[in-house]
Amino acid sequence: MAVKVGNQTWQLMRPPVILETATVAGPLEGEGPLHADYDSIYADPVAGESSFEAAEREMMLNACFTALQKAGLAPSNIDVFLAGDLLNQTITSGFSAQELKIPYLGIYGACSSSAESLIIAAALVEAGFARLVLAAVSSHNSSAERQYRYPTEYGVHRKPTAQWTVTGAGAALVAAPDVAGRLDAAGRPGTGGRPDAAGRARTEASGASGAASTGTPGGSGTLPQITHVTIGKVNDFGIKDPLNMGAAMAPGAVDTLINHFADTGRGPDYYDLIATGDLGSFGHELVVRLAAERGGFTLSDNYQDCGVLIYDFDKQDVHAGGSGCACSALVTFGHLYHRMQRGELKRVLLCATGSLHSPTSVQQGNNIPVIAHAVSLEMTSQR
């Protein structure tokens, strides 16, 4: 059973583990500093499909099937598929669920969906609902731009505070601790390959899969546990500009961090790394300032933002940095997961932020409602 600590945080008494992850990235992301951490990099943003929306779906499915394959599992081994994305009616997730044929629960948390999916997955595992949950999120720059703002073909000028929606998808397999141990001891049970992989192998470049290896096949190594989760409240900080999402979401991240630290009795120093989801450079700066002003704590070098980490600001024209569901997923399920497995990070706090506006809500004059969820990932020996 999970135990509620404080107002918004739950401690998982039988912490689920992240058994395996996979990430796939678009071309711009594949040229970024974390390229070696992605399982696949697409050279073509349309991924050989007929639309950006279909490309995004191909990416989510690729991430899901790759995670399954790396774990030696088939879709039939998975109890529940949890997924979310930015598109209207979350069509990426729904159509992916159709191909995976796993009992499906759709979520919507905008860019906080990576953390929301881990939180619900952890709850389902603790409730005995699931031994294995597949959680996935995606975003695509071109499908998001034309839905939220302007078609990319229009070539609109972008403000310096604008962020670049990340193209890609991430998937994580969340497992009960005994299941993870049993799989490793017995060898993985299935082959997990994508049924029609030959016809769909549109991945045109591949990340340095050696560097991205998780170290789990064969049973060695340990796995990150989900030890605590903090479920965010929705706040309105008076921001109306959807081209300045960092400013909108930064106070949301700080609100959840304040509550996480108050609930757990931990301070920022407890973590080797605190990673906000997709605030970008302006948002990152604002979080540091608001943490001091509103929370009375200092965030130093162990605080980073996925939207800053994912691009090379000197070489890549991404304005304030990355955003989108895939931003925190690529960085956390790829880069940070690998760093944890290499022993470089023992305790990571993911604080994924989401902006819950729609173009309609903005046009109708509403402020941007913001949420942030936090998930503690900690390395503890499983066996």
Added chain:
Amino acid sequence: MAVKVGNQTWQLMRPPVILETATVAGPLEGEGPLHADYDSIYADPVAGESSFEAAEREMMLNACFTALQKAGLAPSNIDVFLAGDLLNQTITSGFSAQELKIPYLGIYGACSSSAESLIIAAALVEAGFARLVLAAVSSHNSSAERQYRYPTEYGVHRKPTAQWTVTGAGAALVAAPDVAGRLDAAGRPGTGGRPDAAGRARTEASGASGAASTGTPGGSGTLPQITHVTIGKVNDFGIKDPLNMGAAMAPGAVDTLINHFADTGRGPDYYDLIATGDLGSFGHELVVRLAAERGGFTLSDNYQDCGVLIYDFDKQDVHAGGSGCACSALVTFGHLYHRMQRGELKRVLLCATGSLHSPTSVQQGNNIPVIAHAVSLEMTSQR
């Protein structure tokens, strides 16, 4: 702990209860046969707000605050708020969460969201995450029409198979069994009133609240338990026409019913009532035929559809019947909940169907992906 039975069904070993519900309805629904079961009926579809989207939000908040008030609870008593709706980026749910200030997890299951919210709520309660979860869904005819099809002002001709998106919202309080018992024994702890109720009391007519009384205040009576849940898979049955949702969704309902009965060893006769979510008259007929063809079982008078029950087909021009998240919610959280509490129904199976398409996915030539989730509600003495 929940126990998985079969492939898609979970039995809740410590069944959560539905402590309280509330439903609010639009004007057309308020003229329908179930009007006495609604807590509030709006005479004005804009509910005194400046847009249909704001009206839908007003309705979800009204349902939430009414459920809390009936249970004698305040938002601060609730551990998690789960909500979903049909609008892009589920803005009704996100903005409602902002006003409620309860830790929030957004879901998207289209019209299956009522059942999805009960399933995740039940899992959170079993996992020890929550003692009390508030689950809410909404839909609004005019906000849905202009998003999915045409603005209502356009006056488009509708096909006979077209359904009428229900205007309204439903909320359910899902509680751990010991919490429900304790609340009733001790009297309800809070007042639960809407903070600014005076300014927002735009409800212009009220359902027969006497008839709608649940019988729980004061501690008497029993409460419906969530005993089993069947999580649906997404299926594609080759339907492309979003103006014939009943045909698209009926096979999905049958697929979930077949799995529910196979997993539990139950037959249709086990239930006093099986209610599909929002298939309407054509879909209802199709379910009966497909159940015999594909499942080999007969659905008789104990099978009904919420989209048929909610309107008077002789007097109301609703074509094939009701649809939308609020359709199954108004019928289940209102009418059926009251019938269970009056002892008229002991065992109810809600099978809420959802179509996971978007206008974009339809325009791009995709078939309509369909899901259905089933929830067993059973009356068993709590104390």
